[in-house]
Amino acid sequence: MTDVRELGFDPARLARLDKQLARHVDAGRLAGWQLAVTRHDQVVHDTVYGWRDREAGLPVESDTVWRIASMTKPITSVAAMTLWEEGAFDLNDPISRWLPEFEDMRVYVKGVDRTMVTIPAVEPIRVWHLLSHTSGLTAGFMRVGHVDALYREAGYEFAAPPQNQTVGDCVTDWAGLPLVFQPGTAWGYGVSHDVLGRLLEIWTGQTLDVAFRNRVLDPLGMTDTVFTCDPGRRERLASLYLPDDADQAVRSPMSDLPIEPTILSGGGGLLSTCADYVRFTRMLAGSGELDGTRLLSRRTVDLMRSNHLPGDLAQLSSGGFAETTLDGIGFGLGFAVVVDPLKAHSVASVGEYNWGGIFSTCFWVDPVEDLTAVFMTQLMPSSTFPIRAQLRQLVYSALA
Numbered sequence: 434m435t436d437v438r439e440l441g442f443d444p445a446r447l448a449r450l451d452k453q454l455a456r457h458v459d460a461g462r463l464a465g466w467q468l469a470v471t472r473h474d475q476v477v478h479d480t481v482y483g484w485r486d487r488e489a490g491l492p493v494e495s496d497t498v499w500r501i502a503s504m505t506k507p508i509t510s511v512a513a514m515t516l517w518e519e520g521a522f523d524l525n526d527p528i529s530r531w532l533p534e535f536e537d538m539r540v541y542v543k544g545v546d547r548t549m550v551t552i553p554a555v556e557p558i559r560v561w562h563l564l565s566h567t568s569g570l571t572a573g574f575m576r577v578g579h580v581d582a583l584y585r586e587a588g589y590e591f592a593a594p595p596q597n598q599t600v601g602d603c604v605t606d607w608a609g610l611p612l613v614f615q616p617g618t619a620w621g622y623g624v625s626h627d628v629l630g631r632l633l634e635i636w637t638g639q640t641l642d643v644a645f646r647n648r649v650l651d652p653l654g655m656t657d658t659v660f661t662c663d664p665g666r667r668e669r670l671a672s673l674y675l676p677d678d679a680d681q682a683v684r685s686p687m688s689d690l691p692i693e694p695t696i697l698s699g700g701g702g703l704l705s706t707c708a709d710y711v712r713f714t715r716m717l718a719g720s721g722e723l724d725g726t727r728l729l730s731r732r733t734v735d736l737m738r739s740n741h742l743p744g745d746l747a748q749l750s751s752g753g754f755a756e757t758t759l760d761g762i763g764f765g766l767g768f769a770v771v772v773d774p775l776k777a778h779s780v781a782s783v784g785e786y787n788w789g790g791i792f793s794t795c796f797w798v799d800p801v802e803d804l805t806a807v808f809m810t811q812l813m814p815s816s817t818f819p820i821r822a823q824l825r826q827l828v829y830s831a832l833a
Contacts, residue, residue, distance in 0.1 A: 438833070440472045446831035447478050453827055458483035461681040462818065463793075464674050465493040466810040467707045470828055473803050474715060479707075485671040488684055495708065498657060498670045499809040500692075502701045502790030503756055506626040508658075508713065509699035510564055510767025512633055512648045514733055521636045524564075524766075527557035528628065531635050534608035540569065541580050541611040549579070549611075556616045560632070563625040564766040565741045569612030571623040575753035580613045589624075591701070600641075600696040604631045613751055620742060620764060621751035630699020641697040652726050653716055655709040660702050662692035670704070671811045673792060682812055701790070707809050710796060714805040717786075717798045737766040738786040738800070745772055756789040756815060758822075779822070780829040795821050802832070 437444055450468075457463040465483025469476060481493040516522065522530075529536040535558055539551040554569070562568040573584035574591055587606055588595035594603045607628065613621055630641050637644045642660050650658050662670055670692075674682035694702050712723060717738075721729030729737075740763030742749055747759040757769040761776030768786035771777065782801035789795035793812040798805045806828055808821075815821075 435475055435477065437477050440475060440477050441833050442472070442477050442831050443833045450478070450827040450831055451480050451482065453823070455482045457820070462676075463810050463812055463820075464672065464682050464684075466808065467493055467495075467497060467499075468809075468824075469707050469711045469807045471711065471715060471718070471805045474719060476711070485669070486684075486688075487672070487674075487682075489672075493671070494669070496657070496669055496706055497809070498662070498666045498704050498706055499794060499811060500671075500673065500790070500792050501703050501705045501710065501794050501809075502792050504705070504710065504788060504790045504794055504796065505699065505701050505703040507767045507788055508645065508649055508703065509626050509630050509633065510737065511713075511717075511729065512645055513560075513564065513629055514729055514737060514766065515648045516633070516636050518730060518733055522560055522632075524559065524561040526560050528560060528563065528632065529557060531632055532604060532608065532628070534605050538569075538608070538616075539611050540615055541578075541613055545579055551611045554612060554616060556618075558612075558616045560629075561741065561766065562616050563629040563632075565764050566620055566622055566625050567617050567742070567764075568623075568625045568628075569614045569616050569619075569621065570607060570625050570628065571613045571621055571751075571753075575622065577751070577753040578613065580611055581753070583610050594696055596695075598696065600627070600631050600634070600698075603696060604628055619751045620746055620749040622753060622755050624700060626700035627698055630697065633699065641699060645703075649713075649728065652728055653712045653723055655705070655712055658703055658705040658709045660694055660697050660704070662704055666704065667692075671809075673811045673813060675813055676817045680818065685813065707807055710807045710809075711805070714796050714798050714807055718800070718803065718805050738768060738770060738784065738798075739765050740770045740772050741765055745776070747776075754814075754816070756791070756795075757787070780825055789815055789821060791815050793817070793820060795824070797825070804828075 464487040470478040538554040542550040575581045672688035673685040716723040720731035761773035763770045763772040771785040785799045787797035793815040796807045
């Protein structure tokens with residue numbers, strides 16, 4: 434059994450961490466949660482609390498299945514970079530090389546309908562723009578401007594398509610809408626990774642689920658990370674909750690819907706378990722290698738976890754929702770990157786990289802402390818209360 438003291442943790446402070454997180458369940462703010470922390474490639478802490486389905490009296494268990502939403506994006510990014518290492522594309526390549534509908538893009542300036550003014554994009558959307566959310570693409574749920582409304586009018590509240598659309602149809606529709614900024618000049622959340630997922634299909638000649646299995650999931654032994662929830666996993670699937678006016682978690686009707694996506698979303702479509710995602714974060718912490726299997730080179734992981742922006746998100750964000758705070762946070766190729774923890778008022782290390790999902794899941798990898806954390810729960814939206822910041826406080830304060 435792992436001696437947490439030898440790995441630099443105080444057992445009493447780890448117990449305090451669980452006690453504090455349990456309070457959110459006991460107070461009704463969360464139904465249940467699962468947390469795994471590793472250091473030096475060993476599991477230091479692996480705990481569950483509460484209910485995967487509170488109303489049915491089903492507890493969170495070690496193999497509970499979670500909707501990871503935007504934590505799909507780092508998997509899409511890693512899959513893409515395995516192809517980059519093989520020379521399938523260059524990061525500076527215009528995506529119109531494979532998706533000609535993205536030639537001659539236009540950028541929104543002002544106005545609506547007949548008074549709408551757009552100008553030509555000075556820079557083409559390049560592959561690295563998709564990876565870093567600097568493409569100018571947005572999404573209907575952002576609700577910060579007129580272009581977001583155009584996405585909703587076209588049937589895209591989220592990335593989910595209108596009926597009978599393929600992912601190729603979706604990409605074509607998005608290419609027909611104006612960008613919210615000139616590519617490479619700002620940072621904005623949206624459908625960039627869904628477009629990247631479509632490129633993965635083109636580069637590999639495979640559907641995205643097959644490409645994921647071949648390039649990431651099977652090599653890492655992530656056997657429970659899937660797009661479609663079969664009956665066996667359905668029994669282990671955590672229900673989804675929403676906050677009511679008193680910040681109490683209320684079971685969402687979405688919990689009872691079948692999970693059989695009509696398109697495979699590189700931006701947010703996967704289900705996973707905590708154990709599977711820990712294998713993914715251990716690979717990243719291992720500079721691209723896990724249990725003797727090398728997925729990426731050390732230099733590629735270093736490239737991905739470096740800030741590719743000229744500043745932080747507070748300076749460059751186009752507004753709207755993001756799965757991160759903005760001050761002191763940059764962005765790499767698939768991950769948010771801590772560039773100034775003091776500006777972020779965070780105990781995180783410089784260079785920590787991370788991301789989360791709309792259902793309040795999150796992970797981070799800290800190369801300085803050689804530490805990873807994966808947190809799973811199912812509360813939408815992730816901005817309901819600052820669980821992620823508190824989680825960092827608790828984990829780092831448990832270091833001896």
